[in-house]
Amino acid sequence: MAALALTASACSTGVDAGNTATLTGPVPAHPVAVTGAAIRGRVLAAAAGANTGGDRAVVAGATVVVTVILRRDEVAGRALKGTLTLGLGCLDRVGCTAPTSEGRVAQDGRFEVAVPIGQTEQDDLSLTVLAQRGSTGRVGTTVTLPYADHVGADVGTIPLATSAGSVVAQGGVNRYVPAAMPGASGAPGVTMSRAASVAGGDQFVVEDPVQDVSPGYNPQLVEDGRVLLASTTIGSVELAPAVFTSSLLVEGTLVPPSRGAACSVEGSTGQSIAQHPCGLTNGMLDSAWPLHDDPLCQQGPCPGTVQNQARDVTVTLSHPVRSGLIVVRGCGFTCQVAWSTDGTTFGSWRQAPQDSGTGVVFVVPVPDQMVAAVRVQTATGGFFTALRQVSVWGT
Numbered sequence: 001m002a003a004l005a006l007t008a009s010a011c012s013t014g015v016d017a018g019n020t021a022t023l024t025g026p027v028p029a030h031p032v033a034v035t036g037a038a039i040r041g042r043v044l045a046a047a048a049g050a051n052t053g054g055d056r057a058v059v060a061g062a063t064v065v066v067t068v069i070l071r072r073d074e075v076a077g078r079a080l081k082g083t084l085t086l087g088l089g090c091l092d093r094v095g096c097t098a099p100t101s102e103g104r105v106a107q108d109g110r111f112e113v114a115v116p117i118g119q120t121e122q123d124d125l126s127l128t129v130l131a132q133r134g135s136t137g138r139v140g141t142t143v144t145l146p147y148a149d150h151v152g153a154d155v156g157t158i159p160l161a162t163s164a165g166s167v168v169a170q171g172g173v174n175r176y177v178p179a180a181m182p183g184a185s186g187a188p189g190v191t192m193s194r195a196a197s198v199a200g201g202d203q204f205v206v207e208d209p210v211q212d213v214s215p216g217y218n219p220q221l222v223e224d225g226r227v228l229l230a231s232t233t234i235g236s237v238e239l240a241p242a243v244f245t246s247s248l249l250v251e252g253t254l255v256p257p258s259r260g261a262a263c264s265v266e267g268s269t270g271q272s273i274a275q276h277p278c279g280l281t282n283g284m285l286d287s288a289w290p291l292h293d294d295p296l297c298q299q300g301p302c303p304g305t306v307q308n309q310a311r312d313v314t315v316t317l318s319h320p321v322r323s324g325l326i327v328v329r330g331c332g333f334t335c336q337v338a339w340s341t342d343g344t345t346f347g348s349w350r351q352a353p354q355d356s357g358t359g360v361v362f363v364v365p366v367p368d369q370m371v372a373a374v375r376v377q378t379a380t381g382g383f384f385t386a387l388r389q390v391s392v393w394g395t
Contacts, residue, residue, distance in 0.1 A: 022132060023103075027061040029108065030108055031110050035114075037115040037152040039149065040111065040152075042156075042157050042158070043059040043129050045160060046160060046180075046182060047182045058108065058109025060106065061131070062104065064111045064130075065128045065129075065130070068125060069126055099116030099117055099118035101114045101115065111129075115149075123147055125144070126142055126144055127142065128142040129142075129158050133246075134164070136248060138164060138246065139163075140244070141237065141242060143158060144242070155238075161246055164246045172218070174218075178244075181235060189231065190212070191229070192210070194228075211361075219254055224251070224252050224253055224255055226251050228249055229248045230247040231247070256392055258393075259282075260277070260282070261318060261392075262315070263314060265291070266311065266312040266314075268302035276292070280313065285329060285389050289389075310377050310378065310380060311378055311384040313390075314374070315376075315390045321371050323339075323369065324366055324395040325363065326363075326366055326374055326391070328374075329361050329387070330360075331352045332352065333360075335378045335383070337375070338375045339371045340371070341372060346375050371392050376390060
């Protein structure tokens with residue numbers, strides 16, 4: 001598997017160099033000389049304990065990205081320039097996006113990257129070093145440089161984590177623990193997002209929603225799918241503000257008892273339309289569900305009074321499960337969920353958060369009850385087809 005998306009924001013500046021693909025190919029023995037102003041330095045593996053240099057390993061081949069940290073008025077001005085000129089104005093030396101230069105760490109551990117064109121004496125710079133850690137991990141260190149460095153500077157030694165960290169399971173909760181970094185201050189912030197494979201499975205893209213899982217997460221929310229865990233820790237490098245980041249692609253191994261359960265949707269006259277198979281229990285967590293629908297309902301709201309404003313789908317388990325949790329993926333702000341203990345009579349609706357989008361994961365705690373069926377209701381049209389998966393978990 002190839003490089004993963006990794007967010008690395010430089011000290012709350014909004015600079016996002018982490019989504020830049022890591023460079024590949026032969027690694028030069030020494031940095032390629034830059035004509036003009038350049039940012040120079042070296043990259044070493046993060047110190048262990050009191051070790052601050054000397055025998056620390058170089059990190060040859062790592063990608064180095066230097067980006068101009070635009071002020072708010074510059075961001076607005078460049079966006080306006082692009083709009084008013086239909087993009088043609090972006091072809092000048094300044095451009096419309098944050099100027100960026102990139103290079104690689106040579107075999108001797110040193111790098112030399114040109115200062116991006118378009119920087120002014122008021123713009124600070126961010127320097128980000130990125131490297132793969134195995135096939136599923138990635139680490140980064142971002143340092144904020146003062147605007148005075150636009151004439152070039154030697155920034156000294158940049159530390160880079162030797163590992164992307166690990167997932168620790170304890171008490172039914174999983175926690176992503178990144179590698180410790182010298183200069184880090186405070187606990188890391190951790191997010192989790194779905195990671196869907198594209199391009200034949202060799203690349204991964206992150207999908208909404210992004211969830212804060214700093215205290216840990218329930219592995220049932222991952223099921224047997226893939227998620228990207230990303231950590232961000234504030235700190236400093238040689239007194240300069242810094243952000244240490246890491247990411248890890250994790251594949252779950254849990255399968256809910258509802259996997260493969262039957263389901264049916266309600267048609268324009270209230271008829272039950274069985275789904276063969278049910279696209280909401282097939283384990284395709286990140287794909288649109290194949291829907292066999294009433295032809296009168298395919299273009300939006302169904303006619304008549306039964307399903308004119310809302311659409312229902314009912315998932316019926318092969319046998320009742322004593323449950324503690326129901327998870328509905330793709331459950332937007334119009335979504336409601338109810339369950340039945342006998343497969344016939346349903347309890348009150350549980351409303352999804354009103355600020356949720358169509359990609360949200362709605363987690364419904366169940367107070368240790370038998371669940372025989374689950375009913376999901378959404379507004380007609382796109383909200384109904386945005387559903388992805390319904391999972392019922394046992395206690």
